[in-house]
Amino acid sequence: MKIDLNVDVHHLTRVEGHGNIHVRVRDGRVVDARWDVVETPRFFEVMLKGKHYTTAGILSARICGICSIGHCLASVRATESAFGVEIPAAARKLRLLAKHGETLQSHFLHLFFLAAPDFLGAPSVLPLVEKAPEAVRLALRLKGAGNRLCDAVAGRTTHPVSLQVGGVAVLPPRARLLALRDELERTLPDLAAAADLIAGFEVPGFERETEYVSLLGEEEYPFIGGQLVSSDGVERAEHQYREMTNEYVVESGTSKWCRLSRPSFAVGPLARFNNNHELLHPEAKKLAARLGLEAPCHNPFMAHVARLVECVHVTHDTIRLLEELVDLGEAQTMVKVTPRAGEGVGAVEVPRGILYHHYMYDDDGRIMRANCVIPTTQNNANIHHDLPVLAERFAVEGMTDEKLELLCSMLVRSYDPCISCSVH
Amino acid sequence: MKYLGIEPKRLRFAVFEFTGCEGCELQLANKEETLLAFLMAIDVIDFREVSSARNGEYDVALVDGAISRADEVERLREIRRRAKVLVALGSCACFGGVNRMKNACDLEEANREVYGDHPKETLPTRAIHEVVPVDLKIPGCPVSKAEVERIVQHLLFEVPYQFPVYPVCLECKQRFTVCLFDRGQLCLGPITRGGCDAPCPAGGLGCWGCRGQAAEANIDEFQSIARERGHSEREIAERMGFFGGFEEHS
Numbered sequence A: 001m002k003i004d005l006n007v008d009v010h011h012l013t014r015v016e017g018h019g020n021i022h023v024r025v026r027d028g029r030v031v032d033a034r035w036d037v038v039e040t041p042r043f044f045e046v047m048l049k050g051k052h053y054t055t056a057g058i059l060s061a062r063i064c065g066i067c068s069i070g071h072c073l074a075s076v077r078a079t080e081s082a083f084g085v086e087i088p089a090a091a092r093k094l095r096l097l098a099k100h101g102e103t104l105q106s107h108f109l110h111l112f113f114l115a116a117p118d119f120l121g122a123p124s125v126l127p128l129v130e131k132a133p134e135a136v137r138l139a140l141r142l143k144g145a146g147n148r149l150c151d152a153v154a155g156r157t158t159h160p161v162s163l164q165v166g167g168v169a170v171l172p173p174r175a176r177l178l179a180l181r182d183e184l185e186r187t188l189p190d191l192a193a194a195a196d197l198i199a200g201f202e203v204p205g206f207e208r209e210t211e212y213v214s215l216l217g218e219e220e221y222p223f224i225g226g227q228l229v230s231s232d233g234v235e236r237a238e239h240q241y242r243e244m245t246n247e248y249v250v251e252s253g254t255s256k257w258c259r260l261s262r263p264s265f266a267v268g269p270l271a272r273f274n275n276n277h278e279l280l281h282p283e284a285k286k287l288a289a290r291l292g293l294e295a296p297c298h299n300p301f302m303a304h305v306a307r308l309v310e311c312v313h314v315t316h317d318t319i320r321l322l323e324e325l326v327d328l329g330e331a332q333t334m335v336k337v338t339p340r341a342g343e344g345v346g347a348v349e350v351p352r353g354i355l356y357h358h359y360m361y362d363d364d365g366r367i368m369r370a371n372c373v374i375p376t377t378q379n380n381a382n383i384h385h386d387l388p389v390l391a392e393r394f395a396v397e398g399m400t401d402e403k404l405e406l407l408c409s410m411l412v413r414s415y416d417p418c419i420s421c422s423v424h
Numbered sequence B: 001m002k003y004l005g006i007e008p009k010r011l012r013f014a015v016f017e018f019t020g021c022e023g024c025e026l027q028l029a030n031k032e033e034t035l036l037a038f039l040m041a042i043d044v045i046d047f048r049e050v051s052s053a054r055n056g057e058y059d060v061a062l063v064d065g066a067i068s069r070a071d072e073v074e075r076l077r078e079i080r081r082r083a084k085v086l087v088a089l090g091s092c093a094c095f096g097g098v099n100r101m102k103n104a105c106d107l108e109e110a111n112r113e114v115y116g117d118h119p120k121e122t123l124p125t126r127a128i129h130e131v132v133p134v135d136l137k138i139p140g141c142p143v144s145k146a147e148v149e150r151i152v153q154h155l156l157f158e159v160p161y162q163f164p165v166y167p168v169c170l171e172c173k174q175r176f177t178v179c180l181f182d183r184g185q186l187c188l189g190p191i192t193r194g195g196c197d198a199p200c201p202a203g204g205l206g207c208w209g210c211r212g213q214a215a216e217a218n219i220d221e222f223q224s225i226a227r228e229r230g231h232s233e234r235e236i237a238e239r240m241g242f243f244g245g246f247e248e249h250s
C-alpha cells in the first residue's frame, strides 16, 4: 500500500514561542522532516554589554517569562564566580528553594496545561474547567504551591527581585516559611493523585538512542552549579561549558543548534534523570519505578513522567530546606560585593535543562562580553533529528495526516520547548 | 464573575504574542486562587500558548510583546482589523520594554556578533501603539494579574477603568516596606505609576520603573535628589531608560 503523509504546523500551539513542523512521507519513506524555529531574535547578549553587574540579573531574567528565576540564578552565579564572591549558607538554601519553586510551577504548567490535553483528547485545559473541575483544581493547587514558594523566596514568580549578586536580599519571616512547609506537605496527596492521572496516559512507543547532557550531582540531585556530564562519557568543569555545547548558527532558523559526540544531544528532565537518578528522593524513585521510567530511557515522551518524578523529589527537598531555614533562625543572607575584572560562568539546571550564562567584566563591574546558552537551544537540533525517525516509525497502514501531526506535535511538546528563550 | 447575582455579558478574548518573553501571558494562567473564576467569566477563543483551538472572531485582543520584524507588523495589523478592543499587555507592548535597548546598537553589528555570517532579519523595536492604534495599555514587567483581573471586570460590566494616578511609593507605605531610596538604593518609586502593589522594594530591590511615569511626577526634582544622594547621571539615565517607560526623559 502506498503511504503518503503531509504535516505542516505553522506556529505550534501549547509551547512557549514560535516554531513550525514540516514532514513529508512518500511511499512510506520520510523525504523531509524539519523543526524550524521562527521566533524573532532580541539580541540579549548585545544588550548585556556595558551593563553594571547589579543590572545583569534583572535584564537577563527577561530572556524568559517561564524560567526567569533560572536565568537570574545563572546570571548572579556567573557574576559571583567572576568576582570571587562566596554567598552565605542561608542564601544558598534560599536560592535552591527559589529554583525548586520554579521547577514545580513550570513542570505543573507543562504537565497539566500544555501536555495533558493531548492525552485527554482536548484542545486545551479550558474545556476541562467545566468537564473535569476536580482535576483542574488539583492542577491549580500544585502549580499554585510552586508559585507561592517563588513569591515568598524570590519576591515574585516571574522576573524575581530578591536574587541578587552577593546572596538573597530578604529572608522570609519564620511564620511564612512554616506556612509554606505546611502547604507543601498538603500537596503530597495531590502528587499521588497526579501520578494516578499520568499513569493513565498512553505514552507513544518510540525510542531513539540519544546523548543526554546535564549537571553531575555528587551528593544531591543537581540544580545549581557543578560538573557537566554527558551519557556518552564526556565530563567537563562548569567553566568549560563551550566544549559541551558547541553552538553553531543554522541557515534555516533563528535559534542556534548544538552538538557534542553525535549530531545532536538532549538536555532536560530525562537527561537529569538518566545521569543522576540514584540521587533522587526514595519516594521519587518509587514513583519512577511505578510509572515504568528506568535509566537509561531513550523515549523523549517519557520526559513527562520524569517531570512528575522530579516534582516529587523537589517537594520533599523543599520541605527539608524550609525546616533547615527555620532552624537557622535569623541568618545572614547577603555578603558585600567588590567588583573586579574577570570572567565567570554560571550553570543551572532549569526546568528544560542545563542553562549557562558567561560574562566577562571590566574593573568597574560592567560587562564586556556576555554569552547565554539556553536549554531549548541545545534541544532544538535533537527535536529536528527525532522527527524523521518518529515519522518513519509511524508511517504505517492506518496512519493519517492528522494522527501524524498530533504525534509530531506531542514529540515537540515533550521537550517543553521555551522557544523565545532559545532565540533570546 | 457575578456581582450581586447578576450575570455580566460574556466577552470573547484572544491572546497574541510578539517579540518578548511571554511572561505577561503566563500571568494570565497564574494567581491560581482566582483562576477558575477568571476563566469561567470570559471566553478564551484564541491563545496559542495554552490552546490549540482557533475560532476566529473576538471582542478583546490582548497583545503581549513588542514589534521587531516585518511579519509581526502584518500579523498585528490583521489582529487590529479583527479586534473590537486592542489591549497592549505589559511593558514590551506598551513601551517596547527592555527590547528597546537594542535600538541603541548598530543592528548589523549586533547581528554579526550573535549570528556571524548568517544574519537574521530584525527591525528597530517598536511599541504596539507605534504600529496600530491601541485602546488600552496595561504596563508592567510582568503585568500584575490582580490589575488585569480588575480591568477585565470593568470590561465585562462596561465601566471605564481608572489607572492609579499615585506613584509606587504610596504602595510601599501601605505595605510598611522600609524605604530603599532612603537607605541608599536608587529607586524610581517616587515617579513610577502605582498599581503593582510594589513587589520589588518589598523584595529588596529598588523600583526600575517598569510601569512608566506616574501622573504629575516631578522628574527634574527626582533626578536632582537622586544626584544629591550620590547616584551618577549614568546610573539614573540607565535606570529610566530600562523599560522605555520614561522615553521623553531618557
Ligand code: NI
Binding pocket: A063, A064, A065, A066, A067, A068, A418, A421, A422
Ligand atoms: Ni525559558
